[in-house]
Amino acid sequence: MLRLSKKSEYALMAVKYMALNQNGKCITVKEIAGIYGISFQLLAKLMQKLVKNNIIISQQGTKGGYMLNKQTKDILLADVISAIEENYSLTDCIESEDPEDSCARANCCIIRDPLAKVQQKINRIFAETTIKQIL
Amino acid sequence: MLRLSKKSEYALMAVKYMALNQNGKCITVKEIAGIYGISFQLLAKLMQKLVKNNIIISQQGTKGGYMLNKQTKDILLADVISAIEENYSLTDCIESEDPEDSCARANCCIIRDPLAKVQQKINRIFAETTIKQIL
DNA sequence: TTATATACGACTTAATTAGTCTTATATATA
DNA sequence: TATATATAAGACTAATTAAGTCGTATATAA
Ligand code: SF4
Ligand code: SF4
Numbered sequence: 001m002l003r004l005s006k007k008s009e010y011a012l013m014a015v016k017y018m019a020l021n022q023n024g025k026c027i028t029v030k031e032i033a034g035i036y037g038i039s040f041q042l043l044a045k046l047m048q049k050l051v052k053n054n055i056i057i058s059q060q061g062t063k064g065g066y067m068l069n070k071q072t073k074d075i076l077l078a079d080v081i082s083a084i085e086e087n088y089s090l091t092d093c094i095e096s097e098d099p100e101d102s103c104a105r106a107n108c109c110i111i112r113d114p115l116a117k118v119q120q121k122i123n124r125i126f127a128e129t130t131i132k133q134i135l
Numbered sequence: 136m137l138r139l140s141k142k143s144e145y146a147l148m149a150v151k152y153m154a155l156n157q158n159g160k161c162i163t164v165k166e167i168a169g170i171y172g173i174s175f176q177l178l179a180k181l182m183q184k185l186v187k188n189n190i191i192i193s194q195q196g197t198k199g200g201y202m203l204n205k206q207t208k209d210i211l212l213a214d215v216i217s218a219i220e221e222n223y224s225l226t227d228c229i230e231s232e233d234p235e236d237s238c239a240r241a242n243c244c245i246i247r248d249p250l251a252k253v254q255q256k257i258n259r260i261f262a263e264t265t266i267k268q269i270l
Numbered sequence: 271t272t273a274t275a276t277a278c279g280a281c282t283t284a285a286t287t288a289g290t291c292t293t294a295t296a297t298a299t300a
Numbered sequence: 301t302a303t304a305t306a307t308a309a310g311a312c313t314a315a316t317t318a319a320g321t322c323g324t325a326t327a328t329a330a
Contacts, residue, residue, distance in 0.1 A: 001287085002139060002224065005318065007318080017245065029275085029276075030274095035243065037240060039319080039320055041322080044277080045278075058275090059276085059328085061276080061327050061328025064328070065276085088136060089137065090137065108170065110151050114264075114268075114269035121260045122137075134246070134249035136317080136318085174290080177290085179309095180308085193308090194297085196295095197305045198305085199296080272330090274330105277327095279324095280321100281320105283318100284320085285316105285319085286317075288315070290311100290313070291312075291313090294309080295308070297307100299302105
């Protein structure tokens with residue numbers, strides 16, 4: 001269906017929200033989750049993934065929360081999405097080191113290479129769009 | 136996860152197979168399903184969708200089967216995929232006449248418009264690729 | 271020491287995708 | 301005209317993935 005997961009949407013919202021509202025101070029999960037009606041626990045774990053991908057940094061404890069770790073011009077759409085989605089590819093075989101391992105049809109498949117090229121074009125779109133551009 | 140459905144893959148395989156192997160004669164579901172290890176019943180229904188979208192034409196009965204209804208340069212990737220997927224959009228709100236009807240967050244969402252622009256770029260990729268180009 | 275915040279694995283539920291079953295209809299050909 | 305072969309199509313089931321929840325641990329400012 002080519003859908004982005006809700007998780008990716010939430011993460012994008014959070015990153016954009018932080019870009020617009022952090023002014024040297026931390027922003028909490030509670031705040032973002034409250035504003036957009038996102039499950040607190042779910043968003044919390046997405047934020048943790050963003051931390052692991054160096055997109056944001058966390059501060060635990062009272063007055064804690066999150067802050068962006070980069071300038072908005074240096075955060076790509078691809079960064080945020082790939083931090084959340086394990087692999088966002090059109091097919092099972094793409095991005096797999098051994099295609100035959102990921103798909104039983106890999107050896108007889110006539111659309112594998114064409115779709116891989118389409119994938120590259122899509123990747124380019126995500127890699128050419130920065131958070132700054134979508135503020 | 137941004138995956139194309141297996142159904143779309145099967146339909147694409149079938150269209151490409153027909154383009155390569157039909158020489159004025161019909162090609163049956165059985166033949167295609169057999170070669171690529173696709174469920175017969177499943178592929179049969181995909182073919183029916185392709186018929187409804189005027190991509191192929193069907194011939195019932197003995198010696199029946201399917202034939203392409205257009206030249207390969209006139210069949211777009213977008214045609215095949217949209218024939219199979221009800222709507223292939225990044226988010227629930229895109230392609231919905233009333234966004235608020237499709238998503239409760241539509242009024243407070245800050246990523247709707249940016250993602251709609253990304254969608255347009257992706258649509259362009261699918262609309263610029265023809266079956267002829269992937270033979 | 272307490273209140274507030276993130277960290278994170280395990281688990282459950284909901285939704286979607288993929289595949290199957292069944293019956294009907296069309297048609298070439300013997 | 302009977303038969304074998306092919307598509308047409310709705311209802312149903314199984315498998316997979318996505319979305320959300322629960323519980324517990326850890327960090328830290330005040
Ligand atoms: S090899 Fe072909 S069938 Fe298998 S995942 Fe890749 S594109 Fe799909
Ligand atoms: S309005 Fe926002 S949250 Fe809702 S589907 Fe569209 S992008 Fe996603």
